[in-house]
């Protein structure tokens with residue numbers, strides 16, 4: 060049996076100087092880097108690159124910043140400088156010509172790009188939350204917002220808890236502050252990510268923090284509601300929830316979708332449907348009534364899009380288990396489905412399990428799931444022809460004059476797209492209502508309405 064060895068994520072050391080505002084900037088940069096698959100290094104020696112976030116408010120602060128850069132160069136040698144002293148790049152270059160890159164305060168994309176260049180991220184489907192293509196810098200109009208790190212579960216095929224430890228949530232006020240800054244900088248869509256979004260805040264026992272004169276609990280529902288308010292009365296900031304497990308309290312975010320605060324979209328990694336396989340996978344929220352709950356969610360929010368991923372060929376998966384999965388998918392009629400063939404990963408308990416499924420059987424089952432979900436997707440998208448949809452424009456093609464965007468049912472990189480023949484002056488980040496003219500298995504085609 061082939062066992063996949065995991066690449067080591069690059070490590071970033073951080074020296075953050077100056078005022079609390081600078082600290083928030085550092086936090087934001089590190090959150091983005093963590094979402095891109097980087098680890099933090101607590102010391103110079105273990106870092107692949109050191110980021111020095113400088114302060115240039117007073118001469119003494121400048122001197123302290125220069126000393127910090129000098130120390131990082133001496134101890135590690137691979138240094139990226141950001142923050143207020145970035146305005147005085149020539150002073151830094153004169154003293155430290157070996158600095159890899161210098162960017163100014165709040166130039167988040169530039170700092171992250173410099174770190175990507177100094178220590179390129181190693182994409183791994185087994186540990187990354189952000190889709191591989193998303194590892195390129197996300198455009199300003201959508202942003203991944205990581206709300207926690209690690210996981211309290213121990214799924215048999217997964218090595219995340221081993222690598223990242225148990226769940227550690229970020230404070231809700233810190234998440235909201237970061238989201239506010241992202242929105243102020245032009246973000247139109249916040250993609251909430253974590254290993255287990257429904258478990259957000261359990262490590263804080265859902266304690267509340269002050270936020271804008273009120274209190275916000277470290278809880279998925281509270282956080283989702285507050286994020287939804289960032290768009291103001293016009294509601295033009297989309298909030299999309301990823302990696303939601305169907306714990307009972309997920310029912311409480313459905314009304315937020317009905318109110319328009321959160322997108323009618325749930326990304327739930329079911330991974331299988333057969334109770335036997337789920338038990339052996341040690342999956343959380345393994346609830347036999349899940350189909351019933353999806354039905355009830357759809358009654359409350361008719362345009363709810365549910366996306367999920369499934370693993371086929373898990374050790375011990377029988378023909379009956381697989382038939383059960385196909386019948387379940389036929390009934391659930393999920394909007395988006397991704398499938399993976401089980402892969403033995405170094406360190407995951409399932410790697411040593413008996414009854415590994417032969418590769419040709421995995422391949423057959425994979426193809427069957429993909430064919431079924433393509434048919435269901437084509438039927439569901441076909442039913443949208445003639446309707447009007449809100450679309451967020453991602454890209455405009457200068458050559459063809461067309462544009463590509465996404466409806467509320469489409470997350471970037473993993474779901475389908477909406478293609479417009481004529482961009483008609485639209486630009487990335489614009490929200491537009493379109494009339495759907497045509498559909499295929501994954502995408503929609505339309506014109507501005």
Ligand code: SF4
Nearest residue numbers: 210212214217219254
């Ligand atoms: S819920 Fe399971 S699959 Fe997801 S990170 Fe935790 S252990 Fe891994």
